[in-house]
Amino acid sequence: MEIRTFQPRDGPAVSGIIVRCLREVNSRDYPAEIIARMCAHFSDRRIEQLARERQMFVAAEEQAVVGTVSRDGNKVFTMFVEPTMIGRGVGRQLMHHIEGLAADEGYDHMETGASITAHEFYLRLGYADVRTSETEFGFNYILRKPLSRQRQ
């Protein structure tokens, strides 16, 4: 599996993964109206716009995009793995990639907003709860993980 920088042509694939995750996975933890709002938000065009504002990455296997994550400095955004690929280490590899970049830039910690659905994943990766927040996209955990300059 390769982790590479998002290219504009990845917009539909990334948007598709996010929408499938929301409908098939996150829908267990959030009401239908929030899922619908998020699906409408993460259109191809919105993804391409976000990729200009943040550093966005994709995980690709045999040319197919199977996951995505983005970061703004030490802040994590849009962490999603194709539902059929969940539980195979794609999320961990994407997180290690951006944690390494942030550590190399001198950040001493990483911060993420986690859905209820992804909370255990982040705990497993060494993140700890800082606080919770309520957004237009529902309840979220805010977690942090210390970073060391040496890549893991």
Ligand SMILES: CC(C)(COP(=O)(O)OP(=O)(O)OC[C@H]1O[C@@H](n2cnc3c(N)ncnc32)[C@H](O)[C@@H]1OP(=O)(O)O)[C@@H](O)C(=O)NCCC(=O)NCCS
């Ligand atoms: C959360 C998500 C990104 C995790 O990606 P993934 O590729 O499935 O995670 P990995 O396979 O790399 O898992 C890493 C570790 O976390 C654990 N883990 C992952 N999801 C978990 C969960 N829901 N509950 C408990 N443990 C979990 C794995 O078992 C693994 O543990 P290990 O140390 O024993 O190997 C993915 O499940 C997903 O896209 N979910 C839906 C979308 C979502 O909620 N995104 C986050 C928005 S904030």
